[in-house]
Amino acid sequence: MDKFSITGPCRVMRGEVSISGSKNAALPILAATLLFDKPVIIENLPSRTRDIQVMLNLLKSLGSNIQFLNNKKTVKITKTKKQKQFGSYSILKTMRAGILILGPLVSKYGKSICSFPGGCVLNGNSGRPINLHLEALKKLGMKYEIKKGYIHAKSNGKLKGNKIEFPAISVGASQQLIMSSVLAKGKTLLHNLACEPEILDLTNFLISAGAKIKWIGKRTCQIIGVSSLKETKYSVMGDRIETGTFCVAATLAKGDLLIKNFDPKLIKTELNLLKKVGAKIKLFKNSINIKGPERIKSIKNITTKEYPGFPTDLAPQFMVLLCKASGTSSITENIFQGRFLHAMELQRLGAKITIKNRTAKIEGSTNFIAAEVMSSDLRASAALVLAGIVSKGNTVVTRVYHCDRGYENFENKLKKVGVKIKRSK
Numbered sequence: 001m002d003k004f005s006i007t008g009p010c011r012v013m014r015g016e017v018s019i020s021g022s023k024n025a026a027l028p029i030l031a032a033t034l035l036f037d038k039p040v041i042i043e044n045l046p047s048r049t050r051d052i053q054v055m056l057n058l059l060k061s062l063g064s065n066i067q068f069l070n071n072k073k074t075v076k077i078t079k080t081k082k083q084k085q086f087g088s089y090s091i092l093k094t095m096r097a098g099i100l101i102l103g104p105l106v107s108k109y110g111k112s113i114c115s116f117p118g119g120c121v122l123n124g125n126s127g128r129p130i131n132l133h134l135e136a137l138k139k140l141g142m143k144y145e146i147k148k149g150y151i152h153a154k155s156n157g158k159l160k161g162n163k164i165e166f167p168a169i170s171v172g173a174s175q176q177l178i179m180s181s182v183l184a185k186g187k188t189l190l191h192n193l194a195c196e197p198e199i200l201d202l203t204n205f206l207i208s209a210g211a212k213i214k215w216i217g218k219r220t221c222q223i224i225g226v227s228s229l230k231e232t233k234y235s236v237m238g239d240r241i242e243t244g245t246f247c248v249a250a251t252l253a254k255g256d257l258l259i260k261n262f263d264p265k266l267i268k269t270e271l272n273l274l275k276k277v278g279a280k281i282k283l284f285k286n287s288i289n290i291k292g293p294e295r296i297k298s299i300k301n302i303t304t305k306e307y308p309g310f311p312t313d314l315a316p317q318f319m320v321l322l323c324k325a326s327g328t329s330s331i332t333e334n335i336f337q338g339r340f341l342h343a344m345e346l347q348r349l350g351a352k353i354t355i356k357n358r359t360a361k362i363e364g365s366t367n368f369i370a371a372e373v374m375s376s377d378l379r380a381s382a383a384l385v386l387a388g389i390v391s392k393g394n395t396v397v398t399r400v401y402h403c404d405r406g407y408e409n410f411e412n413k414l415k416k417v418g419v420k421i422k423r424s425k
């Protein structure tokens with residue numbers, strides 16, 4: 001298992017960062033290719049992230065032909081005669097988003113046998129439930145039974161459009177139902193949807209192929225079923241959380257970064273918070289210039305919420321930043337129970353963090369001293385790297401396969417702006 005060694009503190013963090021395509025937009029878009037008969041070309045794919053490689057392997061195991069064009073960022077996906085509808089545990093246990101093939105397969109082929117998903121341990125022992133997915137799919141006419149950890153699902157012919165109100169907001173369940181309604185018979189109204197930019201990227205992708213999708217409210221989509229989708233070529237949006245991670249890095253390390261290939265309008269909440277702690281930010285159409293302050297101000301309480309609130313996926317990175325603030329701050333996590341696993345590892349570096357229920361209280365002015373720390377999930381891994389950048393000495397971050405799930409070329413992008421980081425086995 002690979003690890004990173006980071007020699008800190010980084011004195012000069014300066015230069016340009018090129019943001020990769022969004023993993024969390026690309027995953028449902030790739031799953032949605034199962035709805036097509038015609039070829040689909042997807043550009044700006046972060047194909048070197050593990051999650052994308054897992055999804056591409058999953059599509060291959062279902063019979064799709066995957067062909068990289070000109071560079072590693074463009075892929076052409078074509079259906080073959082030997083389409084299958086089996087989502088294996090060996091693949092789905094490594095990535096929760098694998099469950100996004102269920103709806104498209106049942107919608108397109110009328111059946112699927114799909115394993116329950118695995119993925120980050122973000123919810124502690126309550127796992128990563130998919131009840132919201134299954135309950136809503138049933139309302140479109142999907143029938144299923146669960147046998148030995150597999151969902152045996154089928155529909156009598158086409159799924160049928162329906163009015164569905166989600167009892168709770170779920171990114172994955174929203175993506176699942178949008179995809180599953182596109183070929184359903186008649187009209188579907190989806191209420192209380194998640195509205196992350198990655199979901200709009202999915203609907204824009206499907207609309208580019210002739211799907212009849214209309215956002216008729218902030219969290220409401222109307223979908224009129226079509227008989228088939230056209231060939232299309234679509235470029236995935238920039239990665240919102242990678243952008244946020246590098247914005248935190250610059251703020252943390254008194255850096256001066258030009259972060260390119262991302263529309264700053266999509267992260268207003270995060271940028272306002274970074275301005276509050278003292279960062280100087282200039283916005284351009286598709287890039288952000290951010291300068292870190294001499295003194296980082298504390299923030300009484302940050303609470304994570306569904307978009308457009310503060311994203312849970314940036315809570316670990318902000319926790320590192322607030323350790324360096326002058327004064328006490330706190331972060332309250334409302335989405336996942338297991339979001340603070342990295343706090344114990346930060347304490348090994350000298351952080352003073354106390355967790356009560358869903359709130360982490362963070363003492364400021366931490367003098368981070370290098371140590372060996374272990375990644376527990378994707379964003380925790382990135383947060384530990386950020387801490388290593390401002391720690392005195394050589395920090396070793398182990399199990400960076402977590403980082404590789406969602407950050408493409410992370411260490412090389414950091415090296416390019418002055419961070420002393422190297423990967424080893």
Ligand code: EPZ
Nearest residue numbers: 024097128129130131132133170171172173313335336378
């Ligand atoms: C997506 O996960 C993202 N993953 C996560 O990013 C992100 O943290 C999360 O949305 C919230 O923004 C991808 O897009 C691949 P949810 P998802 O369904 O869809 C509960 C990363 O770092 N829930 O919105 O799994 C669930 O347990 C990853 O890139 C149910 O109870 O998130 C959680 O507490 C980590 N039943 C809450 O809802 C369900 O059927 C939000 O989950 C589904 C979810």
